[in-house]
Amino acid sequence: MSANPQHTPYHPRWYRASMPIFWWMRRWIHARFILRELTSIFVAGYALVYLLQLRALGLGPEAYARFLDLLRSPLSISLHGVSLVFVIYHSITWFNLAPRALALRIGDRRVPDKVIAGLNFVAWISISAALAWVTLKG
Amino acid sequence: MEMLSHDILIVGGGGAGLRAAIAVAEIDPSLNVAVVSKVYPMRSHTVSAEGGAAAVIGPDDSLDDHAYDTISGGDWLPDQDAVEAFVKEAPRELLQMEHWGCPWSRQPDGSVAVRSFGGMKIERTWFASDKTGFHMLHTLFQTSLKYDPIQRYDEWFVTKLLVDDGRCQGVVAIDLATGKVHGIRAKAVIVCTGGCGKVFPFTTNANIKNGDGMALAYRAGVPLKDMEFVQYHPTGLPFTGILITEATRSEGGHLLNKDGYRYLQDYDLGTPEPQPVLRSMELGPRDRLSQAFVKEQEKGRTLQGPYGDYVNLDIRHLGEKIINSKLPFVRELCLKYENIDPVKELIPVRPVVHYMMGGIHTDILGATPLEGLFAAGEVACVSINGANRLGSNSLTELLVFGARVGRAAAEYASRQKGNGAAVAAQAAEEVERIERQYLSGGGKGDKMVDIRQGMHAAMESGAGIYRSKASLQKSAQEISNLQDRIPGIRLDDSSQTFNTELVAAIELSYMLDVAEAIIASASQRTESRGSHQRTDYPDRDDNDFLAHSLAVRKPGAAPTIEYLPVTITRWPPGERVYGR
Amino acid sequence: MAVDSLAGNAAVVAGGEMVTLEVFRYRPEEETEPVYQAYEVPVHKDWVVLDALNHIKDHLDGTLSFRWSCRMGVCGSCGMMVNGDATLTCATFVESLLPGPIRVGPLENFPVVRDLIIEMNDFMEKLESVKPWIIRDEEKSLEDGAYLQTPAQLADFKQFSMCINCLLCYAACPVYGLEPSFTGPAVIALAQRYNLDSRDQGAGERNAILNTDEGIWQCTLVGECSVVCPKDVDPAAAIQRYKVSSTLQWYQKLLMPWSGK
Numbered sequence: 001m002s003a004n005p006q007h008t009p010y011h012p013r014w015y016r017a018s019m020p021i022f023w024w025m026r027r028w029i030h031a032r033f034i035l036r037e038l039t040s041i042f043v044a045g046y047a048l049v050y051l052l053q054l055r056a057l058g059l060g061p062e063a064y065a066r067f068l069d070l071l072r073s074p075l076s077i078s079l080h081g082v083s084l085v086f087v088i089y090h091s092i093t094w095f096n097l098a099p100r101a102l103a104l105r106i107g108d109r110r111v112p113d114k115v116i117a118g119l120n121f122v123a124w125i126s127i128s129a130a131l132a133w134v135t136l137k138g
Numbered sequence: 139m140e141m142l143s144h145d146i147l148i149v150g151g152g153g154a155g156l157r158a159a160i161a162v163a164e165i166d167p168s169l170n171v172a173v174v175s176k177v178y179p180m181r182s183h184t185v186s187a188e189g190g191a192a193a194v195i196g197p198d199d200s201l202d203d204h205a206y207d208t209i210s211g212g213d214w215l216p217d218q219d220a221v222e223a224f225v226k227e228a229p230r231e232l233l234q235m236e237h238w239g240c241p242w243s244r245q246p247d248g249s250v251a252v253r254s255f256g257g258m259k260i261e262r263t264w265f266a267s268d269k270t271g272f273h274m275l276h277t278l279f280q281t282s283l284k285y286d287p288i289q290r291y292d293e294w295f296v297t298k299l300l301v302d303d304g305r306c307q308g309v310v311a312i313d314l315a316t317g318k319v320h321g322i323r324a325k326a327v328i329v330c331t332g333g334c335g336k337v338f339p340f341t342t343n344a345n346i347k348n349g350d351g352m353a354l355a356y357r358a359g360v361p362l363k364d365m366e367f368v369q370y371h372p373t374g375l376p377f378t379g380i381l382i383t384e385a386t387r388s389e390g391g392h393l394l395n396k397d398g399y400r401y402l403q404d405y406d407l408g409t410p411e412p413q414p415v416l417r418s419m420e421l422g423p424r425d426r427l428s429q430a431f432v433k434e435q436e437k438g439r440t441l442q443g444p445y446g447d448y449v450n451l452d453i454r455h456l457g458e459k460i461i462n463s464k465l466p467f468v469r470e471l472c473l474k475y476e477n478i479d480p481v482k483e484l485i486p487v488r489p490v491v492h493y494m495m496g497g498i499h500t501d502i503l504g505a506t507p508l509e510g511l512f513a514a515g516e517v518a519c520v521s522i523n524g525a526n527r528l529g530s531n532s533l534t535e536l537l538v539f540g541a542r543v544g545r546a547a548a549e550y551a552s553r554q555k556g557n558g559a560a561v562a563a564q565a566a567e568e569v570e571r572i573e574r575q576y577l578s579g580g581g582k583g584d585k586m587v588d589i590r591q592g593m594h595a596a597m598e599s600g601a602g603i604y605r606s607k608a609s610l611q612k613s614a615q616e617i618s619n620l621q622d623r624i625p626g627i628r629l630d631d632s633s634q635t636f637n638t639e640l641v642a643a644i645e646l647s648y649m650l651d652v653a654e655a656i657i658a659s660a661s662q663r664t665e666s667r668g669s670h671q672r673t674d675y676p677d678r679d680d681n682d683f684l685a686h687s688l689a690v691r692k693p694g695a696a697p698t699i700e701y702l703p704v705t706i707t708r709w710p711p712g713e714r715v716y717g718r
Numbered sequence: 719m720a721v722d723s724l725a726g727n728a729a730v731v732a733g734g735e736m737v738t739l740e741v742f743r744y745r746p747e748e749e750t751e752p753v754y755q756a757y758e759v760p761v762h763k764d765w766v767v768l769d770a771l772n773h774i775k776d777h778l779d780g781t782l783s784f785r786w787s788c789r790m791g792v793c794g795s796c797g798m799m800v801n802g803d804a805t806l807t808c809a810t811f812v813e814s815l816l817p818g819p820i821r822v823g824p825l826e827n828f829p830v831v832r833d834l835i836i837e838m839n840d841f842m843e844k845l846e847s848v849k850p851w852i853i854r855d856e857e858k859s860l861e862d863g864a865y866l867q868t869p870a871q872l873a874d875f876k877q878f879s880m881c882i883n884c885l886l887c888y889a890a891c892p893v894y895g896l897e898p899s900f901t902g903p904a905v906i907a908l909a910q911r912y913n914l915d916s917r918d919q920g921a922g923e924r925n926a927i928l929n930t931d932e933g934i935w936q937c938t939l940v941g942e943c944s945v946v947c948p949k950d951v952d953p954a955a956a957i958q959r960y961k962v963s964s965t966l967q968w969y970q971k972l973l974m975p976w977s978g979k
């Protein structure tokens with residue numbers, strides 16, 4: 001089935017508005033979205049640091065000690081602080097979205113969104129706690 | 139003039155039009171079928187229907203019961219052969235909708251659920267929650283997309299049927315986006331343009347329901363059948379006409395006049411009880427309730443608002459909890475579209491025009507007396523609805539008679555050769571007429587809104603719930619005066635691009651023609667039957683009027699009315715019994 | 719629904735409070751750039767923005783053009799930008815926007831045909847492209863009766879079947895604004911509506927169409943579509959779930975190439 005199969009001789013002139021570069025500044029929800037997109041840079045940053053850490057470990061104890069020193073520098077600590085905030089923001093928005101992607105069902109009843117998101121948060125916090133316990137204990 | 143061409147052209151993309159298009163495509167894929175619609179098909183008014191669609195499904199139900207409910211509900215005016223065909227094919231059609239994906243509400247075991255509905259003795263109304271028409275229309279539209287032979291002209295507005303050599307051979311239509319007027323040839327034309335509620339001031343009908351198809355056929359010399367039968371629903375919101383369902387009253391809502399008095403007790407409708415009693419007071423039949431409103435109005439006991447008289451529907455005593463659990467949609471409609479909270483406020487209501495029983499005269503296959511012209515849906519009158527349609531029969535009618543008309547037109551079209559040459563000349567003439575009458579600018583006459591308000595006032599006062607010889611005569615005169623003012627109408631807009639004012643002006647001229655037919659048919663029927671109530675002839679008269687009226691247009695004069703006997707097969711006329 | 723034309727009669731106004739509507743005007747025969755035109759309309763408790771527009775059309779300026787039909791939020795015709803928000807004008811009370819001025823424009827991200835009327839054939843073509851109909855390997859004949867579908871199975875797709883094609887979600891989606899090739903929220907939700915229907919077997923066919931850059935993967939999850947949707951269709955959820963199931967299918971193919979489908 002095709003709409004308007006006949007191309008008419010006088011096709012009207014349409015007005016097309018283009019998106020301004022700063023479209024996302026016009027609405028808070030869009031700004032928040034751009035912010036969330038930005039957080040992925042920090043997530044990537046963490047991954048990079050982790051890779052560097054592995055590399056340092058591979059290079060031997062001295063290199064690793066140097067790497068740890070670097071991590072203790074005030075610059076690195078403040079960077080980590082900022083990153084932590086962004087990554088937590090990223091994680092929270094991520095887990096809040098989880099129910100959107102998942103429609104779980106037990107018997108005939110659909111699991112409420114809050115429960116799915118809640119379970120995600122519980123899992124996240126307990127795994128983080130367990131990791132923290134293992135690392136800090138050692 | 140260059141013309142587009144199709145084997146079958148369907149005017150209207152609502153439930154009836156789409157069902158017809160699919161029927162054509164299925165029966166003969168070699169036929170080239172096109173659907174012309176003034177709005178995108180999924181915007182058609184079928185989308186607003188809420189309640190459901192009737193068809194026999196349960197083991198304790200029978201086709202005869204459905205037929206009897208329909209015939210007695212229609213006050214013995216339906217043609218019984220048509221009703222028998224209708225109830226027989228109804229279950230298959232609704233089942234077909236199920237196979238096409240319509241999300242019918244279900245029972246726990248997965249079979250289709252049915253509910254009860256006013257005037258049906260047994261539960262046989264299939265429903266898709268409270269959005270049945272919406273789901274049916276979208277299912278039909280989406281399904282129609284899979285058939286390649288079906289082409290569409292979306293947002294094209296039909297202004298004329300082309301008739302030559304005693305045959306309907308196409309239409310003239312405006313492509314709204316470009317303003318270009320096209321002639322479209324076809325071997326068969328099916329009109330499925332829906333009802334005409336907008337002829338009246340207060341209606342549940344959408345802005346697009348202007349009786350276009352009725353007027354198109356009427357102007358082409360085709361009779362309009364049973365036009366005096368206009369259904370009112372007793373409880374609509376006065377400003378918007380939004381329908382407040384019967385469920386509000388069955389849950390225990392009260393109708394109050396301006397003194398807060400349950401006035402229905404004065405009209406032989408029982409005595410007020412604290413709990414709702416079936417078939418008494420607020421649960422009386424639709425027409426009786428609408429009539430009581432008028433009587434109350436005459437006594438000066440209704441309230442006056444900016445949009446005319448009204449009474450109040452009170453459900454506050456039910457409490458927020460019951461309202462939210464049992465009547466959520468009512469609350470949503472009031473809140474979202476009329477800014478009233480029924481938990482705390484009285485709901486203003488009044489009778490509103492809801493459905494047109496009459497329409498283009500067709501036979502049981504959907505063929506009109508004009509060769510090549512077919513019709514189905516609310517625009518047509520087969521007739522299965524007689525003097526009063528039963529709720530939930532209409533959606534089913536779209537399917538049953540949409541499919542029938544599609545098959546009949548396909549069969550007819552495959553027998554036809556080409557078109558006559560005169561058709562192109564006629565199309566060119568129509569193009570010129572539109573240009574001259576509406577777009578040449580400088581019209582210094584009336585504003586459209588004045589004519590429309592005049593029509594509304596004439597119809598409401600003269601051809602409303604109660605009619606009389608005097609009221610009808612007066613309205614006939616007013617409508618005729620308004621018709622004379624159409625050629626001098628003043629349009630602000632002379633643009634080619636999406637000229638909605640032009641469309642509205644042509645629609646207004648359609649509505650006036652339909653109004654003329656309603657009034658003339660109502661004047662001639664000197665009896666009261668179903669929705670047609672004459673104060674000067676309060677009784678049913680089977681001797682003279684067990685017959686369909688046929689209004690035939692006489693340009694420049696009142697239409698002539700002829701009568702066609704009702705087809706009776708098995709159910710001789712009886713009394714229409716309610717509440718006993 | 720019908721708005722009685724009497725309603726437009728200024729004589730019935732009580733109190734006489736007025737509000738200014740600034741309405742987007744674009745008349746392709748006269749101007750290349752749109753302008754905003756101001757109109758004064760009376761305030762009524764029960765008027766929605768659409769009623770105010772109709773008042774203008776009836777009494778002030780017959781050339782103002784817009785689409786509408788049902789005035790009860792179900793036909794999907796009357797979507798516009800009101801004070802920058804994509805909304806159904808038949809479901810937005812003037813009273814809630816006082817003191818004004820109220821700015822009314824055509825839906826964003828679409829070409830404008832005229833005034834408040836947008837061009838939407840692009841959407842119609844996309845809608846058709848995802849095969850929104852029941853696809854079966856083998857059709858069941860009508861003689862064999864209805865498919866069984868439990869209320870729970872119905873609930874699986876019901877939400878995604880509620881879309882009225884009002885296009886508010888497209889107007890709210892910056893991805894569609896930047897990249898008009900994006901299939902877009904409502905159409906993907908519609909594809910999901912059929913994929914999740916227990917009677918349908920066409921998910922594979924639709925996946926081939928939607929598991930693409932123009933399809934689900936263009937969505938960056940802004941989520942605005944679900945916020946503006948007047949029918950709670952939640953197209954963002956439809957897209958997310960689509961991404962998950964496509965990914966799972968991809969892994970399944972990778973790990974178990976023999977598993978078919």
Ligand SMILES: Cc1cc2nc3c(=O)[nH]c(=O)nc-3n(C[C@H](O)[C@H](O)[C@H](O)COP(=O)(O)OP(=O)(O)OC[C@H]3O[C@@H](n4cnc5c(N)ncnc54)[C@H](O)[C@@H]3O)c2cc1C
Pocket residue numbers: 149150151152153154155174175176177178179182183184185186187188189190191192270271294295296297330331332333342343344346347350351381492493514515516517529530531532533534536
């Ligand atoms: C609020 C409401 C609730 C209802 N509830 C129920 C219910 O529960 N059960 C029931 O059985 N019935 C119900 N009805 C009645 C039923 O919905 C209608 O009778 C039915 O939908 C009409 O369908 P149709 O296909 O004939 O016309 P429509 O759906 O009105 O379609 C008409 C088509 O014709 C096109 N058209 C019109 N004029 C032109 C023109 N000049 N040029 C080109 N195209 C044109 C339009 O674009 C449209 O596509 C209800 C009606 C209303 C108003």
Ligand code: SF4
Pocket residue numbers: 880881882883884885886887888903904907943946947948949950951952953
């Ligand atoms: S998904 Fe919602 S917002 Fe988008 S078109 Fe459908 S109803 Fe409108």
Ligand code: FES
Pocket residue numbers: 786787788789790791792793794795796797806807808809
């Ligand atoms: S007019 Fe139909 S959705 Fe607003």
